[in-house]
């Protein structure tokens with residue numbers, strides 16, 4: 432891969448509290464190149480947000496390493512960390528706690544610009560903020576002066592968060608469910624804007640629960656269960672043929688007309704702490720699944736962590 436922007440090497444995150452611990456991410460090795468887009472897909476609690484927070488240095492890994500723009504983030508001093516973060520944009524999942532509450536909508540979008548650019552360039556920042564708001568269907572004249580905390584709906588706040596994350600033209604954007612509060616029309620506006628940026632060379636990590644949304648935005652998809660990467664490959668290939676039993680279940684549970692959405696797995700699919708995390712819920716589990724399955728390379732970027740694959 433040319434020009435690797437992001438790399439994780441056996442990255443693991445364990446949350447410890449009292450006598451309980453949660454393996455939120457199990458040893459994970461992924462790479463993302465410049466201009467590449469990766470959707471991180473899985474159900475609630477599978478570790479998606481933890482991954483994004485770890486990449487941004489907001490959650491220290493329990494083991495393993497993360498490198499951004501060729502630098503191991505654990506070895507950076509404060510100045511180095513700030514420099515790396517400035518090359519990244521972040522759309523938080525929580526647009527209530529994740530935005531500065533006291534600012535107006537327009538100032539929320541332009542604030543990161545003002546921090547990076549000389550004072551005499553403020554007008555350019557304002558113009559760019561207005562342009563981004565309008566692109567996202569936010570009437571800047573009407574909404575621009577309203578306080579984010581009081582005057583905007585959840586969906587409007589989320590689009591403000593998108594505009595704020597893009598205003599400094601990040602090289603890497605980490606977007607944590609950035610369309611979860613949008614209707615179809617505003618969702619398409621967000622997707623089109625992100626796609627345009629990717630076409631211009633931005634790298635993208637896009638977190639979602641939705642396999643089809645993943646395919647519409649990202650060339651590659653990674654499916655997670657219980658903190659583990661089950662399967663990854665080209666998004667089109669994953670939607671047309673699922674290999675890992677969990678990906679099959681996830682695909683089978685996609686909403687269809689006149690059908691109830693059901694994830695067809697065993698009733699108890701609590702992630703197993705050792706071995707394959709999906710083995711309790713897996714309709715195809717075998718004895719060997721008590722051991723951690725190796726990642727098998729299937730060609731064309733497809734990788735699957737399942738003992739049944741290739742046998």
Ligand SMILES: Nc1ncnc2c1ncn2[C@@H]1O[C@H](COP(=O)(O)OP(=O)(O)OP(=O)(O)O)[C@@H](O)[C@H]1O
Nearest residue numbers: 446448453455474475476477478479480481482524
């Ligand atoms: N601060 C924390 N302390 C303890 N456990 C945590 C903490 N944050 C997350 N977890 C646990 O780690 C696991 C992964 O959580 P994470 O938020 O990364 O999942 P997610 O896939 O982003 O979920 P969602 O789609 O609901 O946002 C879950 O079991 C969660 O309960």
